[in-house]
Amino acid sequence: MNTTKAPQHQFAQNMKTVARLAGVSHATVSRVINGTGLVLPATAERVRKAIEQLGFIPNPSGTTLRYGRSKVFGLILPDLTNPFYPEFLLNFERALVATEHEVMLATTQVSSPELARSVRRMLMRRVDGVVLMASEFDTRSIEPLLSHRVPIVTIDRRITQKGAADVAIDFETGYLQAAIHLKKLGHRRIGFIGGSEGLVTSKVRLKAFQTALEDVGLNYDEKLTRMGDYRVTGGRSAMQSLLALRKRPTAVMTVNDLTAFGALRALHDAKISVPDEISIVGCDGSLLGEVFPPGLTSIAVSFEEMSRKCLGALHSVKANIESKGPLLVVPSTLVIRGSTGPA
Known part of the structure; x- marks a missing residue:
C-alpha cells in the first residue's frame, strides 16, 4: 500500500504545467480558473483546453478561501415532479458550466421551515448568489442571505429590492x-x-x-x-x-x-x-x-433565455449589492400542436 502523500506544491506545479502548455503566465491561468481580472477570450480558451488536456482539477476550497467566492450559485426549487423545474435546472446548469460555475440545488416548499435550512446550507457553502424559484415566500427565511450580502433572484415576483432582482415571465x-x-x-x-x-x-x-x-x-x-x-x-x-x-x-x-x-x-x-x-x-x-x-x-x-436572464441578474446584483436589483422579463410565445382545433 502506497502511503506517500502528494507534495504540497503539486497544485502550483500543475498550474505551471498548464501555463507552459497554454503559452501563458502562471498568473493568467490563475485568473482564468478563479474568474478574476480580464483575460482575452482566445487566451482563456487556450487555458481551458490545456486544463482539459492535462486533466488538471483546480481546488475549489483554495478559491473560496483566497477570494471569498465559491463559484457556486444556489438554486431553490419547490417541486422537481413538475417538468418546468427540471427543464429550467438543465438549462441553468448549462449556463453556469459555460462560465466555470457550479449549481448547489435544494428542493423545498417555500412556505416550510425547510427553506430556512436550505438558506443556511447555502450560506455555509458561501454561494455567490441564489435563484429562488418562487413568487411568494416568507421573507424572514431569506433575510440571512440579504444580511450576508448574497445576491438573490426571484422568479415572477415582479418586485425587486436592495440586493434582490426578479425575472418575470411575459x-x-x-x-x-x-x-x-x-x-x-x-x-x-x-x-x-x-x-x-x-x-x-x-x-x-x-x-x-x-x-x-x-x-x-x-x-x-x-x-x-x-x-x-x-x-x-x-x-x-x-x-x-x-x-x-x-x-x-x-x-x-x-x-x-x-x-x-x-x-x-x-x-x-x-x-x-x-x-x-x-x-x-x-x-x-x-x-x-x-x-x-x-x-x-x-x-x-424559453428555458435557455430564462437561465441567461437569471445569471445576468445575479451578476448585476453582485456588482451593485447596495442597489435595488433589476427587473428582467422573459417573453412567452404560443406553440401550436394537436390539442386545439375548430370549435
Missing part, C-alpha cells in the same frame, strides 16, 4: 396569442383553469387571460373559470367541474402544462375528443407537451 403576450388562435378557430366560450388561490403568479396569469379575451373582443365569463393547484389532480378536478356545466366551454386555457395534462385526463375519462369537442391550451412549453397525445398547444417560455 404571460400577457402568450395568452394574447392563444386567444387570437382560438378565436380564429371559431371559439367564443373559452374557459380557464387557474393556479392556487392567493399566489401572485396565479393572479398574474388569470389577469393575462382576462385581458387577452378583452383584446380580441371576447367576453370573460367567470362561470367558466375554475382554480386548480398547478398539478395534474387540480387540472383534472377543475375540468370535471367545467364539464358538469349545462353550457360548457368549447376551449379551455390553463395556468400551466401539468394542469392541462390533468384536464386532458378528465376529458379522456369522459370520452370527450380533443380537439374535436374541446380544445386545450397549456402554459410552460414543457417537453412532455410534445409527446402527450394529441400534442399540447402551449404558451412556451
Whole structure:
C-alpha cells in the first residue's frame, strides 16, 4: 500500500504545467480558473483546453478561501415532479458550466421551515448568489442571505429590492396569442383553469387571460373559470367541474402544462375528443407537451433565455449589492400542436 502523500506544491506545479502548455503566465491561468481580472477570450480558451488536456482539477476550497467566492450559485426549487423545474435546472446548469460555475440545488416548499435550512446550507457553502424559484415566500427565511450580502433572484415576483432582482415571465403576450388562435378557430366560450388561490403568479396569469379575451373582443365569463393547484389532480378536478356545466366551454386555457395534462385526463375519462369537442391550451412549453397525445398547444417560455436572464441578474446584483436589483422579463410565445382545433 502506497502511503506517500502528494507534495504540497503539486497544485502550483500543475498550474505551471498548464501555463507552459497554454503559452501563458502562471498568473493568467490563475485568473482564468478563479474568474478574476480580464483575460482575452482566445487566451482563456487556450487555458481551458490545456486544463482539459492535462486533466488538471483546480481546488475549489483554495478559491473560496483566497477570494471569498465559491463559484457556486444556489438554486431553490419547490417541486422537481413538475417538468418546468427540471427543464429550467438543465438549462441553468448549462449556463453556469459555460462560465466555470457550479449549481448547489435544494428542493423545498417555500412556505416550510425547510427553506430556512436550505438558506443556511447555502450560506455555509458561501454561494455567490441564489435563484429562488418562487413568487411568494416568507421573507424572514431569506433575510440571512440579504444580511450576508448574497445576491438573490426571484422568479415572477415582479418586485425587486436592495440586493434582490426578479425575472418575470411575459404571460400577457402568450395568452394574447392563444386567444387570437382560438378565436380564429371559431371559439367564443373559452374557459380557464387557474393556479392556487392567493399566489401572485396565479393572479398574474388569470389577469393575462382576462385581458387577452378583452383584446380580441371576447367576453370573460367567470362561470367558466375554475382554480386548480398547478398539478395534474387540480387540472383534472377543475375540468370535471367545467364539464358538469349545462353550457360548457368549447376551449379551455390553463395556468400551466401539468394542469392541462390533468384536464386532458378528465376529458379522456369522459370520452370527450380533443380537439374535436374541446380544445386545450397549456402554459410552460414543457417537453412532455410534445409527446402527450394529441400534442399540447402551449404558451412556451424559453428555458435557455430564462437561465441567461437569471445569471445576468445575479451578476448585476453582485456588482451593485447596495442597489435595488433589476427587473428582467422573459417573453412567452404560443406553440401550436394537436390539442386545439375548430370549435
